[in-house]
Amino acid sequence: MITATNITKKFGRITAVSSVSFELADGASLALWGSNGAGKTTLIRCILGVCRFQGRASIGGIDVRRRGRHARALVGYVPQELAFHDDARLASAMAFFAGLRRATPATAARSLAAVGLTGHERKRVRDLSGGMKQRLALAIALLSDPPLIVLDEPTSNLDAAGRGEVVHTLRALKQAGKTLIFASHRPDEVISLADRVLVLERGRVERDTTPAELWPTEKPVQVIRLHLAMAREEDAAEALRRAGHAVHLNGDGLCVAVARDRKAEPISALALHRIEVRDIEVLDDVRFPEVQP
Amino acid sequence: MTALTATPITVHAAPARSFFGGVAAFARREFRDAIASRWFLLYTIAFTVLAVGVSFLSLSGVGSHGFAGFGRTAAGLLNLIMLVVPLMALTAGAGAIAGERERGTLIYLLAQPVSRTQVILGKYAGLATALVCSLCIGFGVSAGVLAWRTGGVGIAAYAMLVAFTALLALAMLSVGVLISVVSRRSAVATGIALFVWLALVFVSDLGLMASSILFRLRVQEIFGLAILNPMQSFKMAVIVNMNASLDVLGPVGAYASFTLGRALPWILAATVAAWAVLPLALATILFARRNSP
Amino acid sequence: MRVFRGIILLVCASACAASPPQTTGVQRRPAAAVAAMIDAAQPGETIRIPPGVYEGNLVIRKPVTIEGGGAAVFDGLGRGTVVEITVPGVTIRGCTVRASGDDVTGESAAIRVLTGPVIIESNRVEDALFGIDLREAPDSVIRDNFVRCKPLDPERRGDGVRLWWSHGCLIEGNTVHESRDMVFWYSENLTIRHNTVSSSRYGLHFMYSHDTILSHNTLSGNSVGIYLMYSNRIALVDNCMLNNRGASGYGLGLKDCDDIAIRGNAILANRVGVYVDNSPSSVGSTGVFESNMIAFNEIGLLATPNTHSNVFVANAFVENEEPATTHGRGQLTNNTFARDGVGNYWSDYAGLDLDSDGIGDSAFEPRSLFGSMLAGEPNLRLFVHTPAQRAIEFTARALPELRPVPMLIDPAPLAEPPTIASEIAETPRSPAPMAALAAGLLLSAAGTALAIGRERRALPIPEGTSA
Incomplete structure (x- = not known):
């Protein structure tokens, strides 16, 4: 699903990501692990082709730099916190993204229903709680039913109940055959969702491993x-x-x-x-x- | 949430929208956001009130004669347009990208299956439509006043005035978007936009006046330098449209009318159109090449 | 101002529609048929020409009245002069005369008069090089004719009406459209009233023609409305000069004319309202401008720097881009702008009239910094109508040391505009619905766009999901 080769990203003299390479098969799930500033978010942005970088990355065989638009059509992206025009109403935001992702209004309504946001269509984005925003982001990500979901610390702004819901949903998606890449700070999420873990430190891949190897003593x-x-x-x-x-x-x-x-x-x-x-x-x-x- | 698992997962997601489909989606959203925003309301009211005021004043003071030239109204409108319209368009354009970047919404938009070119062109088209709408309201109400107060307006001359004003607005919006792309913060972009406005409205004309005296510039040199300023090109285009020649602009205008003849209005319109196209093209290239969102 | 030209065209078109020349299904006969009728008539007899088209050239050598009844057409077939009159006492009335030759050296005309007096009345002249051409035809009457010249480039057209050495004529109620000039050479004691000239070069053009009264004429959309050259003792009364913006663009031009009286005229929306070039030129003569409305021109009054001895009194200078200026450097201070304590009304006057005597409490002394810059640097005129120009004027007002010497001094400016006698040509009312239409179109366009933009596509709620 994803092939990343020598991804390097510099901001001026600072190297945020330094020759990161990995491959991810269809249906696999990969956690990005590391402290703040280790390069998780930057790596995700590179993979999405949102910023320029050196190296190569492709999604489903499509080069993200040359044909980023088509590559991103295969991706649903969930940010740390949904950042969208605060004044927009949920329905119009949904309609906009449905338009971008060639989803019908009926699909959009189904997506909203799937994350339990039916009935909130008239609410403005600014009035949503953190959990509702993340659910909205999920609904948007799933609009066109993409095979790959990319999440950047999707639960870091949520309380325990919110986290549980998101993890539950992601687990269901994984079981349904979606490929997942997510950054996380929480071992329990990594353990329960990831097949593989990339441990990043100062932009470099320190270890490419599994949760079990990373936390041998950590048993449920x-x-x-x-x-x-x-x-x-x-x-x-x-x-x-x-x-x-x-x-x-x-x-x-x-x-x-x-x-x-x-x-x-x-x-x-x-x-x-x-x-x-x-x-x-x-x-x-x-x-x-x-x-x- | 459980409904998700019931959703059948297809292997391939819907492909990205066509290029113009994506542009249209962004344009529609930008237009909606614009007309719901405070600046649109403010500018529309300001422009309408001023345009109506100018039309009204230019018709009064004629005493019992009941005659007023549309030329006089147009001259008054011309001054108003050259002050207000560039200000509207420059500041509207300046907020386009920088604002989204500052709020963090840009990255989320770029993570969708769209290209940066689509984003910038869509935003430009949406804002342009909103601006032209705002101008139409102002001109429409003031045409109503002219219709009510007098008969001295011809629909063709008025339509050309509206068309050239719209073209000027597009040009200034294009410059505003360019400013927005290169500015990191929206306050900086607005500041630069105001500076550019001041430069185009006052500084360049005063500078050209001074240099024409100091360096004894010849008429063709003055004309050549003057039409570089889209405001001057716009003004000359409006005058040549109403008077069929630029004699009212003295030797320089007479020179232009004499040497360029029938091509003159086209050259002037092309100059303003170039201001609409080139900065936008440059903005698109710079935005696509930007290192970070 | 294509607008006004358009309006005039419209008016003319409707005039044409009112009396269309009958050409279809009518008899075509040689002009010799009319010549035969004239030969058969007694001198002084009235000949009613049967309706029809008479082709070829006609020379009238007997003092008769030709009565066309609106249905007789003389068609020159594009060759030479169509109707030529060689004896006094001829009247031509109610005829259409068209298609003269276009030979400039031969000066082909629709109607040429070689002696006077004659009466040319209620005819239509079309497709002519020269329209009505009077050569040494004194005491003639040209009344209620419509003249339109050949559709040539303006510089190649002939004159719509021309008088040459024809004193004492009455030119009344004629309409001339798209010709060169209505021109008067060496002709004195004329009466010229209620004529309309539009879309031509010079509306009324005087060359060495003295002692004449022009009143109630309307000149619009020409290069120059009325141009008097080397002509003395002429009175211009109650005329209207409107939108003359062509190559010269003067409402009224005076060149080397003595003892001119300009009274009660409306001079509106021209490039230059009044252009004074060395008038008066003789010692002891004056020019008097009294009770005129000079409004909405780019320049109200433009004069050569040596201009002197003109008197301006009780005129209204309203909303001219520049009220008064000189051609090049210099001031207008050798002219007088008040008589017996009555000056002119200036819309640019900012003073007060606290004692309510109708006269401003301070003199009107226009000192436009930009205007004085223009005098030295005419190229700067490119920058009129710009915010930069306003900025310069504002600066001059804020910094008195930058203020130039006044262009003129009106010691007794009027507080209110005086009543002007001229009935200005009725403002065309037809465009008002056009403006309303423009308003409607623009507003509905904006409204539609806004409505489409505001419409929110509601998401349909799929069945069974709410449960």
Whole structure:
């Protein structure tokens, strides 16, 4: 889908992107990872052919510099924050982009409906919340049903719920066979969406790798060991199993597998049964033995 | 959001719109934005009020005679047009690209399946239509006043005045767009536009007057230098259209009428048209070659 | 001002439509048929010419009245002079005379009169090199004729009406269109009134012709409206000179004329309203301009620098681009702009009349910096009608040390424009609907564009998605 060869972009004496090369197959998804100023946004702009650069880039075999207009017809672009005339109403913005992307008004309405913005057509862009703006950007990106979606930190201005929605949508798109390129600051997004990660540092590709390799310790599930105030392990294990946790009794406390961001849940579950937890231990590098409760 | 997964994904997206289709889409949006904007309203009201005022005043003070020459009205309108219309067009053009760049909306537009040439030509066409609309309202109302107050206006002469004014507006808009392309910020673009306005309206004429005295320029040299200024070309074109010769402009005008004869109005119109075409062409080239959005 | 030429054409076209020459289905006969009728008539008899076209040249050698009744056409077939009169006492009335030769040296004419008095009345002259040509035909009457010359380049046309050594004639109610001049050579004591000359070179042109009154004539769209040369003691009363903007572009031109009285004329929208070239030229003579309306001209009054001894009183100088100036350097201060405490009305006058006596409290002394620059640098006239010109005038007003000497001094400028006697040619009213049409077209064009622009394409809501 994408072939990038030696993309180099300089702003005066500063080199923002330095001979970046990669290829991306149809249906694959690539995350761009790096600190602010590492060149993620610039690289995306180069790939889109929005700014001039040295090197070559093509989308679906179409050179973005020579035939950028036709190359971009294969791309839906979602910026960090939708920047469009604030005074424009949602319907007219949609109609404009539908015109540019040769989508019918019916398609535009379907796109809006798909991101849950039906009924907001009379609202002005400035009155939309951050999440709604990103959904509008998605709706616009998907107008002509392009095979490639390019996103530049699409969730960085959103709250947790908004992020969840966007990630959910992108996952659905990935499953539907779309190719994705996105820049992100959040490992969980990268882990849940990307097949590959380009790690950028000062414009250079430091590593071309996978999320699993990049975060070998980062597993979605962690094991914690609970030390109880009194010897009621059996009751506690029963209670936790009923609450849906995988439990392992190994004689030294109670080992529970929990989602990485839900480590306190077993404690509150036990508190409901008036079982007091004295201490907890997070067990890194401990693999949970396969036990059936 | 779930509706997305139900959308059948096609392998190939809709191809980019035809070149002129894209230009038209941008033109339509720019026109809509323009007529909904404050500057359009302000300029239209200002121009209409001034044009009506000039028409009205030029018809009064005739006492009981009931006669007034359209020539007098035209002379008054000429002064007004040469002050106001370039100001309108230059500032409107100056905001075209620089404003979008400053608000960050330009990058989003460029990420769509459009070329930079389409963007700039579309914006020019939209603004030009809005400007011509604004002029038509002003001239229309003032023609109404002339119709009501007197009979001394011929539709052909008036139509030519409107046409030449529209051409002047297109020329100045073209210069404004060029300014907009090379300016990073919209305030800078407006500043340069005002400076150019001052230069074309006052400085160049005063400078040419001074040099014609100091360097004893010959009439052909004065004429050649004068028509470089689109404002002078416009003025001469209007006068030659109403008087069939430029004798009212003294020896230089008589020289021009004598040597160029019937070609004179065409040469003058071509000069103004060149001002409409060349800066826009240069703006298009510079915009396409710009390093960043 | 093509506009006005257009209007005049329109008027003429409608005049033509009112009395069209009957050419289709009428008899064509040689002009000799008329000659035979004249031969058969008694002197002094009235001959009614039957309707028809009489082809060839006709010479009238007997004092008779030729009555065409509007339907007799004399067609010269493009050769020589069509009708020639060689005896006094002839009247030609109600005929159409057309298609003279175009031989300039032979001066072919539609009607040539070699003696006087004769009466030429209510005829139509078309396609003629010279129209009505009087040579030594004193005391003749030329009345209510319409003359239009051959469609040649202006410099190759002949004169619509020409008088040569013909004193005491009455020229009245004629309309001349697209000719060279209506010209008067060496002819004195004429009465010239209610004529209209348009789209010609000089409307009324006087050469060495003295003691004449011109009144109520309308001259429009010519190179010069009335041009008096080397002619003395002429009164111009209640004429209208309108839109004379051709090569010279004067409403009224005076060259070496003594004791001219210009009274009650309307001189409007010409390039130069009044051009005075060395008039009066003799010691002790004067020129008097009284109660004229001089308005909307590029230059109201233009004079050669040596011009002196003219008196301007109770004229209205209204909205001229330049009210008064000289050709080259110099001022108009050797002329008088007030008599018995009454000056002229100047629309450029900025003074006040606090004592309400109708006379401004301060003298009118126009000092245009740009105007004085023009005197020394005529090339700068290119920059009239520009904001730069306004800027220069504004600067001169702000900085008194830059102000030039006044072009003229009117010690008693009028506070209100005086009433002018001339009934100005009725302003053509027909263009008013045209202006309304222009207004309508422009506004509806703008309206349509705005309506299309504002229309928002609503997105249809697909079924089932709202659920």
